[in-house]
Amino acid sequence: MVKEKYTLTDIAKVRKNYKIFDYLIYTRISQYITLPLLYTKITPNQVTILSLISAVISSIFFVQGNYVNVVFGVIFLQLAHIFDAVDGELARVKKMTSKFGGFFDGAINHVTYYLTIPAMAIGHFSTNKDPSVLIFAIFALANIFLISGLKFMFKADVPRKEAGHQIHLGKGLIIGGFSTHVFILGLGALLNQIYYTLLFLAVAGALVWIRQFYSYYKLCKN
Numbered sequence: 001m002v003k004e005k006y007t008l009t010d011i012a013k014v015r016k017n018y019k020i021f022d023y024l025i026y027t028r029i030s031q032y033i034t035l036p037l038l039y040t041k042i043t044p045n046q047v048t049i050l051s052l053i054s055a056v057i058s059s060i061f062f063v064q065g066n067y068v069n070v071v072f073g074v075i076f077l078q079l080a081h082i083f084d085a086v087d088g089e090l091a092r093v094k095k096m097t098s099k100f101g102g103f104f105d106g107a108i109n110h111v112t113y114y115l116t117i118p119a120m121a122i123g124h125f126s127t128n129k130d131p132s133v134l135i136f137a138i139f140a141l142a143n144i145f146l147i148s149g150l151k152f153m154f155k156a157d158v159p160r161k162e163a164g165h166q167i168h169l170g171k172g173l174i175i176g177g178f179s180t181h182v183f184i185l186g187l188g189a190l191l192n193q194i195y196y197t198l199l200f201l202a203v204a205g206a207l208v209w210i211r212q213f214y215s216y217y218k219l220c221k222n
Contacts (some may be wrong), residue, residue: 006038006093012160014092021179022085026078030085037090044091048105051083055112062116065119065123073119080112081182109178113144116185117198130143136198143205144181150212176208 011031018027037047054076061073087105089098121137124130181201188197 001042008035010038010093011035011089014089019177019179020175026082026179027087027089030082030089033082034086034089034093037086037095042082042090044096044101045069045086045104047083047087047090048101051080051087052108052111054083055108055115059115059119062119062189063123063126063128065125070120070123070189070192070194073116073123074189075197077182078186079114080195080211081179084109084178089116092103109181110144110148112178113181114141117141117201120185120189120194121198124198125222128195130195136195136202140198140205141203143209147205147212148210150209150216154216 008031011034015027058073058076058080061069061076064070084105087101091101117137117140121133124133184201185197188194188200
């Protein structure tokens with residue numbers, strides 16, 4: 001039975017922990033998309049597909065390399081994450097969560113990483129002819145692979161402990177995750193600093209998985 005009236009409060013109630021950039025930006029937008037969708041037959045998985053389509057379009061723009069296309073790439077990358085927030089809100093409010101839905105959502109997030117980061121690097125290389133940006137992109141993607149792999153290995157081994165891949169600020173606010181990458185990539189591209197953005201992700205990502213190793217070491221030692 002469809003609820004007669006939904007409110008923004010219904011959406012806010014189903015949120016537990018906030019990624020910091022979700023709290024500041026993305027869910028403040030996504031809730032206004034989610035609210036009318038609650039009255040439709042659109043499913044969370046269909047919204048996840050919209051997220052994927054936005055990521056693909058974003059990558060097509062990024063790979064062109066010139067700044068105008070980069071700006072459009074940023075816009076569609078942000079849309080990809082907004083739709084990613086919408087699918088979760090829609091699923092939780094309408095109680096349509098499922099194991100496949102969670103897997104599908106996470107998989108599309110990783111596809112977005114592995115589309116947009118190489119596209120940004122290739123686009124930057126095509127206009128600046130500096131091969132080091134391609135190396136930074138490889139390391140940035142390797143970091144994401146390692147962080148995700150260690151996270152799930154940690155969770156399987158010690159399900160009640162944190163894997164050290166996020167920074168908790170208190171009051172449910174967290175630095176890390178998909179929204180942090182999307183924000184950093186978008187901001188760096190808008191500032192026309194793709195080279196330094198990918199360098200930052202290559203270095204910062206390595207520090208994250210090193211912190212994961214250290215978290216597990218401390219747990220075993222204790």
